Amino acid sequence: VAPGSLLALDLGGTQVRAAAVSPEGVVTGVRRAQTPVADGPRAIEAACVRLLRGVASEVPVVAAVGISSAGPVDPWRGVVTDPPNLGPVFRDVPLASVVEEALGVPTFLDRDTQLAAVGEGTLGAARGSRDFIYVTISTGLGGAVVSGGRLLRGPDGTAGELGHLTVDLDGPACGCGARGHLEAIASGRAIASAGEAAARSGASPLLAARLEATGTAGSLSARDVAEASDAGDAAAGAILERAFEAFAAAAVSLVDVFNPERIVVGGSLAEAMPERFFEPARAAIAAHAFRDPGRRVRIVRAALGPDVSLVGAAVAAAVRAGIAREIGLAPDFEGADLDPGGA
């Protein structure tokens, strides 16, 4: 008899989602709400609790709750520490404790990308691998690293922020203030922002027309840039080529620095990209990475789609609550590898 259901919550800058997750990774009963960023931390906490209570009301017993949050977080204390996208006063919020008290169920919290790596490593594209990298490319660009079967954490739990690899010293400013980070060139936000600049400078006639049609600053998307490129717009094409080039250069660095078996690429922008997005990276690795790691590594698409952090949060919660085996979940990471208390 299963001891109960696993619930998962995914807290992002625009949306909160809660759901039940089966030991096979099937997500059901999804409830969602806009993240009430403007209303402050208490409103965000209340939205999380409300959604989870809704999901809990539809399952017999809840065994554990896993929370995936935008980073940075402290996974040991279950605290969302210093997130850039949850409003200026959302700082050092002990969300795991808040949920645990409200629902009366063991609750564990970790960064969304760390949990996505847990999901892909146990039930997705990196299943069975003890050395892989997860990269997510959507509005932002983030990641996580599993080396020797362990999630890299560091003493603050913030390790794995691959969006902040510098790839272009003189490049565009990143959200963190540094120049030329991977996120500042190859993320959806970066591509859209470069597209808007090309529209305003007149370099891209197609994007200028698109911008004029909407009339709103910030209205262009990475998809607009991709469509303009497909329609033959040279400036839009150059923006995408630069993003591909930055990703390829970072991929070589990742191979030389981490020696991974796989680089798993997920996120909405990566999912929308054609296979040729990956070709410059594969070619650069073949040409420039160290011989043996370059031959070994495979760049593959993520398998779990937009629910990846929910699945990973449920898996991690089961492992950290000590019930993974009991409920028939056999993660390829050992318990100690997920439990930050074991680090």
Place this chain on the structure above:
Amino acid sequence: VAPGSLLALDLGGTQVRAAAVSPEGVVTGVRRAQTPVADGPRAIEAACVRLLRGVASEVPVVAAVGISSAGPVDPWRGVVTDPPNLGPVFRDVPLASVVEEALGVPTFLDRDTQLAAVGEGTLGAARGSRDFIYVTISTGLGGAVVSGGRLLRGPDGTAGELGHLTVDLDGPACGCGARGHLEAIASGRAIASAGEAAARSGASPLLAARLEATGTAGSLSARDVAEASDAGDAAAGAILERAFEAFAAAAVSLVDVFNPERIVVGGSLAEAMPERFFEPARAAIAAHAFRDPGRRVRIVRAALGPDVSLVGAAVAAAVRAGIAREIGLAPDFEGADLDPGGA
């Protein structure tokens, strides 16, 4: 009664050194020879064995031998796989087996920078830390990463090659063929090479005069560039500033990606650098790294000097041979963390 002495060998592209190392990290009886690169792998093997036999003849009993080699290496099989600086036919050489058979003593081999990290982590500037990065800046630029008390290895044992972090997509070519790797901007070779280009283009009158005085291509050194900068040569100053800037950008990335407590910087070029070399990196971390890891990390100088890899090789050999405790060496890494068989 101690069960015997620890011997260490350091195989580099220009020189081979062998010595005895005490459990306190004191290096004695050093013997050295030019690396006979032109004479091929067998001659290099013979030089290694000869030097070690010489050191062994002066100690009572040898308990274990640790070999530090230029990378990449396979630390499990004790094989130097694909080194760029040991000649074109030195490939996949099982040096640990060769030495073990010749001396009849358990012998272990690892990459020089991995062993330097072991040395600094057990007896040097990172003593007691479970999360630190070692960077060596001399002719080349290399590194190693310890995360959660474990040396990052990867399935081929090549992880930690921090010289191949891309920092400038459009930058100068690296030895590996990629553009703008950290090693291609901030290593001694890179600084000297940029100095020579500035001399030839006329941008640097002082370096042009220096080059003319020697008359030999490749004769300028990073030290020449530093001296020209100190003497007011603007082009030489710009080359150094660029190296500082590249190191600073990489340091921010290292903090965000690894969340280390310390970044230990060693190598002959770093040792010769004034403290201001580190200031741009500290300032960049304070300005741009994630809050908590940025506050935590310290950039410190390596403590063990040019013998660091010999010390690390001896420590690793003692741990891997299972005699570390017996001989009074209490490494802060556990045995499993050094033994690649445990990964």
